[in-house]
Amino acid sequence: MAKRNRRVGYGLPVVLAIAVHVVALLMTMLRLPDSEPTPSSSSVVQATLVSDVTATDQAQYAQEARARTAQRQAEEAAQAAAEQEAQEAARQAAEQQAQEEAQAEEAERQAAAAQAEAAAQRRQQAAEQAAAERAEAEKQQQAAEAKRQAEAKARAEAEKQRQAEEKAKAEAKAKAEAEKKRQAEEKAKAEAEAKAEAEKKRQAEEKAKAEAEKKRQAEEKAKADAKAKAEAEKKRQAEEKAKAEAKAKAEAEKKKAAEAAAKKAAAEALNNSIANEQERIANAQQAAQASNSFINLVKRAVEDRWHLPANVDSGLVAQVRVRLGPSGELLAASITRSSGNPSFDRSATQAVEAAAPFRELQQLDAGLQRRFRDFNLKFTPGDIQ
Amino acid sequence: MNDSMSIPHLIMNASLVVQLVMLLLLAASIASWVVIFQRSFALRRARKAQKAFDERFWSGVDLNELYRDVPENYEAQGSEHVFRAGFREFNRLMPKTRSSEAVLDGVQRSQRVALSREEDSLNANLTLLATVASASPYIGLFGTVWGIMGSFQSLSMAQQATLSTVAPWIAEALVATAMGLFAAIPAVIFYNRLSSIASRLLGEYEDFAEEFHSILHRNLQGRGGNQAA
Numbered sequence: 001m002a003k004r005n006r007r008v009g010y011g012l013p014v015v016l017a018i019a020v021h022v023v024a025l026l027m028t029m030l031r032l033p034d035s036e037p038t039p040s041s042s043s044v045v046q047a048t049l050v051s052d053v054t055a056t057d058q059a060q061y062a063q064e065a066r067a068r069t070a071q072r073q074a075e076e077a078a079q080a081a082a083e084q085e086a087q088e089a090a091r092q093a094a095e096q097q098a099q100e101e102a103q104a105e106e107a108e109r110q111a112a113a114a115q116a117e118a119a120a121q122r123r124q125q126a127a128e129q130a131a132a133e134r135a136e137a138e139k140q141q142q143a144a145e146a147k148r149q150a151e152a153k154a155r156a157e158a159e160k161q162r163q164a165e166e167k168a169k170a171e172a173k174a175k176a177e178a179e180k181k182r183q184a185e186e187k188a189k190a191e192a193e194a195k196a197e198a199e200k201k202r203q204a205e206e207k208a209k210a211e212a213e214k215k216r217q218a219e220e221k222a223k224a225d226a227k228a229k230a231e232a233e234k235k236r237q238a239e240e241k242a243k244a245e246a247k248a249k250a251e252a253e254k255k256k257a258a259e260a261a262a263k264k265a266a267a268e269a270l271n272n273s274i275a276n277e278q279e280r281i282a283n284a285q286q287a288a289q290a291s292n293s294f295i296n297l298v299k300r301a302v303e304d305r306w307h308l309p310a311n312v313d314s315g316l317v318a319q320v321r322v323r324l325g326p327s328g329e330l331l332a333a334s335i336t337r338s339s340g341n342p343s344f345d346r347s348a349t350q351a352v353e354a355a356a357p358f359r360e361l362q363q364l365d366a367g368l369q370r371r372f373r374d375f376n377l378k379f380t381p382g383d384i385q
Numbered sequence: 386m387n388d389s390m391s392i393p394h395l396i397m398n399a400s401l402v403v404q405l406v407m408l409l410l411l412a413a414s415i416a417s418w419v420v421i422f423q424r425s426f427a428l429r430r431a432r433k434a435q436k437a438f439d440e441r442f443w444s445g446v447d448l449n450e451l452y453r454d455v456p457e458n459y460e461a462q463g464s465e466h467v468f469r470a471g472f473r474e475f476n477r478l479m480p481k482t483r484s485s486e487a488v489l490d491g492v493q494r495s496q497r498v499a500l501s502r503e504e505d506s507l508n509a510n511l512t513l514l515a516t517v518a519s520a521s522p523y524i525g526l527f528g529t530v531w532g533i534m535g536s537f538q539s540l541s542m543a544q545q546a547t548l549s550t551v552a553p554w555i556a557e558a559l560v561a562t563a564m565g566l567f568a569a570i571p572a573v574i575f576y577n578r579l580s581s582i583a584s585r586l587l588g589e590y591e592d593f594a595e596e597f598h599s600i601l602h603r604n605l606q607g608r609g610g611n612q613a614a
Binding site for chain 2: 008010012018021029
């Protein structure tokens with residue numbers, strides 16, 4: 001015995017035995033993931049949803065889809081057109097404004113500063129209003145209305161501005177007249193003064209020659225005063241001019257800002273439309289998922305309730321058309337393609353009847369509900385014993 | 386779920402007794418496989434040696450030559466061992482007695498001893514295989530029963546007994562039975578196979594012993610003392 005053991009050692013057998021166990025362990029670890037997908041296919045009965053629409057329905061759906069896409073494109077085009085028009089209207093209004101403002105500036109130069117300011121404020125308000133309204137109009141996305149509104153607005157603004165201008169002109173005229181009157185009065189006053197002085201002079205000449213010097217001095221004084229007055233007037237006019245120019249500049253800047261705001265609003269409208277499109281795509285994906293889950297639910301429910309008749313050929317295929325009510329109740333389950341085995345066909349329709357109602361239909365979107373209220377189920381006996 | 390139901394995970398999460406049972410079964414399985422491999426090699430070698438010696442013996446070579454023609458420290462096996470034991474006894478007894486009966490008795494006795502030694506060596510460790518084959522299913526079953534007992538004890542504290550709460554416990558407990566069967570099945574198969582090979586070899590040895598005995602008997606009968614010197 002000892003000799004034999006010495007001849008055949010235990011080293012190699014031990015290594016081999018451990019190798020066998022390691023291999024067995026690895027096989028158990030490797031087989032588990034493989035064996036896992038099998039339970040899903042181990043369902044005895046396989047009911048497959050062939051298609052949820054018939055051929056004619058498909059054509060209808062295709063048409064509808066085409067119509068929908070056409071509508072969407074039209075909407076987009078209209079939107080784009082509306083935006084363009086609104087922008088153009090804005091530009092035209094701005095140009096008009098600019099022209100009117102240029103005219104107004106000339107008037108202003110003649111008119112008093114206070115009136116000009118008031119007019120500018122009104123115009124500014126009008127411009128702001130116009131910008132706000134323009135943005136709104138763009139958001140509404142309805143081409144005709146937006147266009148009409150924009151035009152009406154532009155016209156109303158133009159009218160307003162024209163009125164404002166006329167007012168300003170009238171006021172300027174009135175002011176000019178008033179100034180003329182004032183100047184005339186001043187003149188009259190000055191004349192009266194001169195007369196009084198002349199009289200005084202005369203009295204002074206009559207009184208004394210010594211007073212002649214005083215008179216001369218007084219005259220000089222009066223002259224100096226007049227000069228000072230004239231200079232002061234000039235100064236005032238220059239200041240007014242500077243003020244008017246500053247106002248004009250400020251207005252131009254405001255105009256620019258208004259234009260920028262209008263552009264921004266247009267860009268936002270475009271972004272909004274893009275976001276809407278993305279949302280629509282996301283909704284479509286969600287709907288697809290929901291429909292998949294609904295198909296699976298129906299399949300599972302029908303599979304669970306399908307009792308295959310005995311000794312059925314495994315090659316049989318029956319197609320059942322299922323029509324559902326709005327709340328998922330079964331309206332009709334009819335054989336659209338018979339398997340040739342009446343008992344098999346009956347078992348298929350009975351399975352659908354037993355599985356109904358499909359209350360999950362109510363959880364779907366309205367559009368999907370319509371699609372899933374009529375679908376076909378294909379019955380094939382799976383690997384049944 | 387997938388990860389928690391994998392076999393290594395189940396083994397790691399088992400209770401101590403079940404783990405000990407599993408360890409014991411693993412050791413038994415490894416030991417049985419060591420024996421399986423060692424015995425397979427040894428028996429294959431014994432068969433080869435038997436075949437070679439058979440050819441040599443029946444090739445008509447002189448028995449004295451066959452007896453003497455051995456390398457240093459050579460340890461004979463199988464039928465060669467039987468032959469050498471018998472022939473040595475025969476050579477020793479021949480000068481001492483005239484009675485052919487006594488010589489043949491002595492030769493037979495020494496051959497029986499050699500045969501029993503050979504049988505011992507052929508069946509060495511096969512009892513271990515037999516033990517593993519018969520005992521490991523029971524050991525595994527013990528582990529399973531213990532694990533299920535534990536699972537039911539802890540289940541009594543749970544509020545709801547659903548299949549998903551019981552399943553991991555039972556799966557874990559059943560691993561012990563699986564391991565017991567994993568150890569037992571190869572042990573049974575290879576025990577049967579190896580023991581049948583060993584008994585066949587032993588039968589061949591016995592046949593040879595009888596044949597050799599008849600040769601010696603013929604020689605003694607023929608000349609009453611012929612020793613091919």
